[in-house]
Amino acid sequence: MKFGWLEVALTAASVANANPLAYSPPHYPSPWMTGAGDWAEAYQRAVDFVSGLTLAEKVNLTTGAGWMQERCVGETGGIPRLGMWGMCMQDSPLGVRDSDYASAFSAGVNVAATWDKRLAYQRGQAMGEEHRDKGVDVQLGPVAGPLGTYPDGGRNWEGFSPDPVLTGVMMAETIKGIQDSGVIACAKHFIGNEAEHFRQAGEAQGYGFNISQSVSSNIDDKLMHELYLWPFVDAVRAGVGSVMCSYNQINNSYGCQNSHTLNKLLKGELGFQGFVMSDWGAHHSGVSAALAGLDMSMPGDVVLGSPYSYWGTNLTVSVLNGTVPEWRIDDMAVRIMSAYYKVGRDRVRTRPNFSSWTRDEYSYDHFMFKDGWEKVNERVDVQRDHAAGIRKIGADSTVLLKNNGALPLTHNERFIAVLGEDAGSNPHGANGCDDRGCDDGTLAMGWGSGTANFPYLVTPEQAIQAEALSGDRNTNVFAVTDNWALDKVAATAAQADVAIVFVNSDSGEGYINVDGNEGDRKNMTLWKNGEELIKTAAKSCNNTIVVIHSTGSVLVSDWYDNDNITAILWAGIPGQESGNSLVDVLYGRVNPGAKSPFTWGKTRKDYGAPLFAVPNNGADAPQDNFEDGLFIDYRRFDKDNTEPIYEFGYGLSYTTFAFSDLKVTPLSAPKYHPTTGKTKKAPELGEPGDASDNLYPDDIRVVRQYLYPYLNSTDLRASSGDPEYGMHSKKYLPKGSSDGSAQKLLPASGPSGGNPGLFEDLYQVTATITNTGSVAGDEVPQLYVSLGGKDDPVKVLRQFDRVTVAPGESVQWTTTLNRRDVSNWDVASQNWVVSNAQKKVYVGNSSRKLPLSADLPKAH
Template sequence: MKLIVKLGMLCTMAFMSVPVIGQQIPVAYLDVNRPVEERVESALSLMTLEEKVAMCHAQSKFSSKGVARLGIPEVWSTDGPHGIREETYWDEWGGAQWTNDSCTAFPALTCLAATFNTNLSLAYGESIGEEARYRNKTILLGPGVNMYRTPLNGRNFEYMGEDPYLASRMVVPYIHGVQSTGVAACVKHFALNNQEVWRGHINVNVSDRALHEIYLPAFKAAVQEGEVWSVMGAYNQFRGEQCCHSDLLLNKILKGEWGFDGLVISDWGGVHNTDQAVNNGLDIEMGTYTDGLTTSGKFPYSSYFLADPFRKGLEEGIYDMEVLDDKVRRILRVIFRTTMSANRPFGKFVSPEHSEVARKVAQEGIVLLKNKNQFFPIPVDKKIKIAVIGENASRSLVEGGGSSSLKAAYEISPLEGLKEKYGEEYITYSIGYASGPSLYGREEPSKYDADSLSKAAVDVAKGADIVLFIGGLNKNHYQDCEGGDRKSMDLPFGQDKLIQDIMKVNKNTAVILLSGNAVAMPWVDQVPAIMQGWYLGSEAGSALADVVSGDVNPSGKLPFSFPKKLEDNSAHFYGELSYPGDSIDQYYKEDILVGYRWFDTKKIKPLYAFGFGLSYTSFDYGDLSIDKNQASDKETVKVMFTLTNSGKTDGAEVPQLYVNKAKSAVSRAEKELKVFDKVYLKAGESKKVELELLISSLAYYDEKASDWVVEPGVYSILLGSSSSDIKSKVNLKVE
């Protein structure tokens, strides 16, 4: 007993010592009660040059070395932002065929953004963090916050929409949730990775103002408010520098202006040069092409840019030792915050609680776009014949898509969810169309005859009371998939014609789209109802059936605009040099006018506006008022109005506060989102809503001063249910 007590006391001493090669050395870094910075310096002082360099590059597909001699663990990362990727072999992308690595598939981040619910974002982060912790991961490679610039971007489904304020507000609680579980979040892809075509080398040119006002705010919020522990560089170039070793992005902005103290990890294969990787802010190099199995292979781990070339440069005095120490400090900081932290919580995997969060996010993210004559909801007690048509009703939508592909423990398809809700005897299914298998990097045609599938679906539609067409995109190459952008906005696999053929035999047809992107809708005026459903994860079918039946009132809002045609989108309006570029350079000619900023300013009517979403009930907005008519840039203004649920169904509304300045020294968008809230109201209930507007948030980025400026003058504060539906406004004078 005495020995146990003494050992316990020893563990809490300010310094401990252990024999290493016959001598006693201090091991303060093992004392979990000491400040992280003290532990970092203690560990750093004991490491050899070789041990330090070894921490700065991969040792396998998803890990980098620790220091086994000192008991410092390896760093293990995992994809992805909406589910924990299956285990892979040491140096292969293929699954290792484990039997205990099937995860909960959470809805993709477009769906999370569509909830406009920061509390749900926190719950999402906590849940996915617990799953990463259960699998003993150090870093979760997500969330993604690149802006929705074009509806053709293959990875838009992984991001949080077109508005920097929305993405900023949603990313912060996600990060807090993940990191509360003892796992580091890794916000990505920093920065301007807004397309997949030529992503590895395209050189993006954008103004400083657009960079700071549109493309950096969500990253800045992740760092300064979310206190994220790691950041992933992007594949593309920015002003002639690869983003994974960009002095401007990583040294000057991220680590300099923003004070980021975590580690920067490269995207896999995103490093191209030792000198730049050493000096321009990168900390861990991952995925540079290698066989990884030997030290004499085509490009082994020891030949990475931050491996032997880095070490030799240090030994020869080409590189500064302090640069190496800074990288290792950052890596150790993350290790001591995660794997070697005090009281690191245990994880959970595929728990009922995680399923509930996944279902709730899916329910609140579904957006009702059209509902003529109250087509929805379809009550369960109607006992009518429902024809479900479309491949997405039965196809897995958690597989494919590139690095975000998941091996889910279960996935309730829309067809299964509808059968469970309405009863199998009332549901008839026809696939209608078929795509090929989900293969990364290439397209494979379907093995089925398209005409036969279409004819069978039309026949099924004839005999039904109601048709639910469940289509959209999938995670095949050239759809919503990493490594390639879409070729057009049209629905693939003949869906547009199939919808029109079904409408000829059954006018009572609704379209439910499952996708991460906007699509063209040539049939929009013909169908009575449209839902945007996203990739909804493991609970997809249950959540969708909840909304279709009216058990859940839809409250999702679009996190990006749906253009009527591709040319209406600002990135495409200016021609190929704006998107996708000339294969070498690309110019963001629309500047700050991204998404609804473009549509509203240029008076181009979108098909569906940013922030739009219908409900099964109705909401009345009272007049807007503010607590002061004049304020300085250091103040906060309270904005007040009454919101009433004037319908007969409980529901939730997302009031959105936009700001306009008509007379300005610089060009401005017609309006910019500055505040939103999600308000839940019982049928007939009224509530006084108070929103706080920071006057400092009205600033624009002054390129001459390289700083933010709040311009004095009169601003219009606009209250709306979407960017195109403004209910009332009030003026505010800013001094």
């Protein structure tokens, strides 16, 4: 096993000899932080702080202490001399994972379904407050990877939508909310992590696949910029403090040592000022990863629970022997501390007051090896009034797909049948399955590391019964929650004024297998006999309402148009207030305004290429060639002229709306100029000293397998534990990787998401929205653009909002289009260009209902 500087032979070099596999071109050196824009104050404070550190202390900031060595899922070492304890990294994108007295928020896909920027911010702010008060420094979320290349991808629900604009906006608002609460947000997984199959070779081997390396997501330059990188641009513009690199390879170079994606795209082109951390187990090399742009190793060990680290002591050795330049370790530390200062961690910070490894009040301080004993769970309640916001998001994300006058319910129903296991409780409790790794009872959260413990879970059965029996009502409510007791379902439905059928489809992270679904879904059908449950109820009751809890689209072709099915709602995975949120919509307290964040096709084939589930490269890295390119979700349906059942952006209301008076006004914007010039040279913040300056302190109590930055000998070879130490030299390092001189700026680069000219507004667009019904409601105006090129999608979403309109009222919606919105990525010039093709703008309330359109005047 090699942990130090031996693995510097480029992965890319071996790939270059392996044609015709996709190739990731090297890009060096790793750009150093500049403190541009609103990072200036935090940057200067970080420089001052890091300038006073020893080499070992800098390394301690970059390396996790090891799996289960501290209370959080990942913690760096601290700076004991300065009274600074290690930084705590904690899942998840929807709450404080593995803790207690914290909220279980609605998932990202539900946030996308609200199409409400304000709710996205408020949810981020509430999650940030809870993480902050639990002692978390970095919340591991939000998610833009997976984006949603495959509709059956396991972790799509952790993110937002397969549309990059909808995802990007929700990413940005979530990040602002988290960081305004004083916690560093972590945008993940960068990049191309679009399925759970083969994301980690070891995990795949455990499922019986004979592969030696993780899957390569093969993404060309244009596709990368116009689709997958897009939401990360918005994350960087929102000031995100950290980015997590992914398990997979990108063009046959691992995501956490891919110099093209990290050095060139993220830090060079987008001007990312924060730090890059590895996913847990995604760190594959020492020097190579450091030079390729990785700044923090999580959780620090080579394999979870092993005594070895690519960094820690080995990073100290690598700086001392010159294979990692001093300026690179300085830059790692400055980036980490800049993010720390930017969100105010120095002003409001508490030690972690919970343990990720046990719910016991007292337990081991270092859980991995049962070392120490103290109070580890302090039972700090951080929930505040967040339940009200979770309930609102759940209601505002419930999409009304069909309604033949059945909804809203009136409280005059005499007999309500509640049918399906998905209406009820998990018999083992809401948290009865580790990391929610089962599909028992109602589905309110997918499975995996993107979860949180429920403080409680209001089921639909509980909420409907409470609502129906509130006041002095004598409504009969009967539930059958066995999906295979179809005779009981039929008999109960036959007596009902309304039968409400609950069905679901689950998914999650690849380390958990639920009924043969290895993270990704095996298919897009309903789980647990769901189709037969629906059909049985509909045969017996001519007023059958179907409620779907799912992590994404499901196939509804066999039953959606049944006349006895009078309404269909998609409620997603709404979190702890699930039943209450649904009842608010069923009974009309909330007029549904949600829109589907994905397309509902008639067949799986309608979506394009199948999910990549069979190795195709022998025992080497499977090659996922992203065959559909730009054409995923509604873009695929448009390209193939395929009629969906329910299109992207679709959703009904209890009222109706009309659109009129589209106006497009060109704005005065300066001409776009490519970025020119050079950076300053890399700052050097002190000397690393020599081996004797970085030995283990005399007063330290060494914890078994804890990952330290110190040397146990002044002999670097002996300290490294590397049997081949000294057999290689700097000539094996990637060309330019140690060069700290001024570097040429990229044409599309800029200090916050790219060239500032990209974000200058070119057009103002206005439209009038009128509520033509009898009740107040929310409408979501959506603006799409046709870029006009022969290889472009028919149209792409570019702007949206959610507006409340009173009955009979008209409101004017105003938005703008910037240069990025109407540009294409030009591979030859490595820049964004506005093509000569005629462009057109469309406005309406779904991707297929766009009554307003106009040509865009030429832009420059």
